[in-house]
Amino acid sequence: xxxxxxxxxxxxxRSRWSYVxxxxxxxxxxxxxxxxxxVSKAVITLMNVIIVLIPLIGTIFGVMYYYNSRxxxxxxxxxxxxxxxxxxxxxxxVAGSLTLSLVLGLGIPFVLYGLLRSNAIFDFSxxxxxxxxxxxxxxxxxxxxxxxxxxxxxxxxxAVLLWLFxxxxxxxxxxxxxxxxxxxxxxxxxxxxxxxxxxDLSRILILLKLDISALLGYTGAIFKKFxxxxxxxxxxxxILLLWTxxxxxxxxxxxxxxxx
Amino acid sequence: xxxxxxxxxxxxGKNQVLKGIDLSIDEGRIYAILGPNGSGxxxxxxxxxxxxxxxxxxxxxxxxxxxxGWKYRKKIDYxxxxxxxxxxxxxxxxxxxxxxxxxxxxxxxxxxxxxGLEPFLNKKLSTLSGGTKQKVNIVLTFMFDSPLIILDEPTxxxxxxxxxxxxxxxxxxxxxxxxxxxxxxxxQFVEEMADxxxxxxxxxxxxxxxxxxxxxxxxxxxxxxxxxxxTTGSHA
Numbered sequence: 001x002x003x004x005x006x007x008x009x010x011x012x013x014r015s016r017w018s019y020v021x022x023x024x025x026x027x028x029x030x031x032x033x034x035x036x037x038x039v040s041k042a043v044i045t046l047m048n049v050i051i052v053l054i055p056l057i058g059t060i061f062g063v064m065y066y067y068n069s070r071x072x073x074x075x076x077x078x079x080x081x082x083x084x085x086x087x088x089x090x091x092x093x094v095a096g097s098l099t100l101s102l103v104l105g106l107g108i109p110f111v112l113y114g115l116l117r118s119n120a121i122f123d124f125s126x127x128x129x130x131x132x133x134x135x136x137x138x139x140x141x142x143x144x145x146x147x148x149x150x151x152x153x154x155x156x157x158x159a160v161l162l163w164l165f166x167x168x169x170x171x172x173x174x175x176x177x178x179x180x181x182x183x184x185x186x187x188x189x190x191x192x193x194x195x196x197x198x199x200d201l202s203r204i205l206i207l208l209k210l211d212i213s214a215l216l217g218y219t220g221a222i223f224k225k226f227x228x229x230x231x232x233x234x235x236x237x238x239i240l241l242l243w244t245x246x247x248x249x250x251x252x253x254x255x256x257x258x259x260x
Numbered sequence: 261x262x263x264x265x266x267x268x269x270x271x272x273g274k275n276q277v278l279k280g281i282d283l284s285i286d287e288g289r290i291y292a293i294l295g296p297n298g299s300g301x302x303x304x305x306x307x308x309x310x311x312x313x314x315x316x317x318x319x320x321x322x323x324x325x326x327x328x329g330w331k332y333r334k335k336i337d338y339x340x341x342x343x344x345x346x347x348x349x350x351x352x353x354x355x356x357x358x359x360x361x362x363x364x365x366x367x368x369x370x371x372x373x374x375x376g377l378e379p380f381l382n383k384k385l386s387t388l389s390g391g392t393k394q395k396v397n398i399v400l401t402f403m404f405d406s407p408l409i410i411l412d413e414p415t416x417x418x419x420x421x422x423x424x425x426x427x428x429x430x431x432x433x434x435x436x437x438x439x440x441x442x443x444x445x446x447x448q449f450v451e452e453m454a455d456x457x458x459x460x461x462x463x464x465x466x467x468x469x470x471x472x473x474x475x476x477x478x479x480x481x482x483x484x485x486x487x488x489x490x491t492t493g494s495h496a
Contacts, residue, residue: 003360003361004361007346007349007357011346011348011349014348015348068347069346071340071345072345072346074311074340075340075345075358075400076361077309077310077311078309078311078333078336078338078340079333079358079361079362080330080331080332080333080334080362081330081333081361082330083330257313258313259270259272259306259311259312259313260306260311260312
């Protein structure tokens with residue numbers, strides 16, 4: 001698997017899109033720091049951008065990579081390599097290179113700006129960690145979708161729909177249900193509903209660590225009570241881990257049964 | 261017996277592609293797998309390689325059942341039908357990569373010279389023409405020393421000179437006692453190379469035997485016509 005990983009990673013690192021992605025974050029980091037002139041504020045703005053963007057890029061890259069490397073995958077399948085190693089290697093190659101673009105692209109401007117001397121370093125690391133989680137989660141989901149759909153257009157469509165659902169529609173449904181059921185106690189419901197969506201979960205995690213939960217009012221207080229504690233934080237990380245592992249298991253299962 | 265297949269079934273959706281194939285492939289011969297488009301040639305080959313998972317039936321390669329195994333593929337060199345490689349990689353890197361993955365001694369230098377690929381070694385695969393890609397494909401297949409070679413449409417896109425080299429190469433491998441499976445639609449090529457013909461029709465083996473036997477059975481003098489007549493002939 002490590003050999004496949006190495007080659008997928010190498011292949012991606014040299015592709016134009018990895019550079020575009022890297023340069024985008026680099027530019028974003030510099031511009032935000034320049035405009036905000038404050039590391040903490042830049043982290044908040046950054047969060048709003050990347051919490052939506054990372055899943056989108058992960059989804060699109062994952063689907064694109066899978067379909068583009070189909071023939072190459074077939075070449076590998078005829079080699080004496082275990083099936084699951086091929087797909088795991090490709091998956092970690094894509095997710096790894098995207099994560100690297102993210103970490104380097106954002107890391108460089110922040111480090112240059114003096115992140116290491118500011119107290120926002122923990123918030124910033126948390127941002128990068130959730131970013132990495134989201135990358136792995138969405139690349140995994142998109143791989144599962146791509147391997148389940150022979151038809152490129154369909155696969156692409158489903159993957160984008162999934163992103164749209166988790167990034168936009170889910171929040172809408174969530175808010176609507178809060179309004180419809182406003183007469184009932186909704187603390188547990190909103191906690192669970194947030195935890196079930198990796199994008200929402202990441203957003204809440206970062207917001208609470210940034211200590212601006214007061215802005216969220218009453219809900220913020222409940223969230224703070226849960227996610228703000230060490231236990232809540234731990235549970236959130238476990239849920240993110242689950243979100244990462246489930247697509248990987250799905251991918252292994254699908255890969256074992258598929259005909260090429 | 262190099263390959264033994266027993267009662268192999270495979271269906272894709274509603275399409276029953278292989279309907280109970282029984283086959284034994286003996287060592288040291290060249291087999292041509294023929295049949296109309298969609299008769300299951302590639303599916304049969306891919307089942308042997310473990311790329312297609314059969315619904316029913318047994319396949320063993322070199323006395324070893326292939327179910328859930330992957331190490332047996334060390335004994336197989338496979339040339340896929342469409343040579344499409346990762347675009348960002350150079351020819352040299354691809355060759356080194358496959359070498360690295362297989363971890364076996366290889367003779368790529370000779371083959372690169374044989375097909376005149378030196379000028380392309382440092383080019384990216386996306387810039388190569390179809391024929392050159394096929395030559396790279398051939399180098400990747402023949403650079404290892406495995407007892408079983410499977411070639412799916414090996415002549416695609418090759419110029420006459422390269423085709424002659426390929427034929428010599430196949431003959432050389434056979435002289436070393438290797439077993440070779442070929443699919444091709446170029447009958448002249450098949451006639452020249454094959455010891456034995458396997459004719460697939462609608463997922464079953466319709467004919468298995470030498471070219472002479474085929475000519476006799478179909479009462480034809482020309483191999484190409486014999487193949488065309490195989491399904492309409494009186495022997496059926």
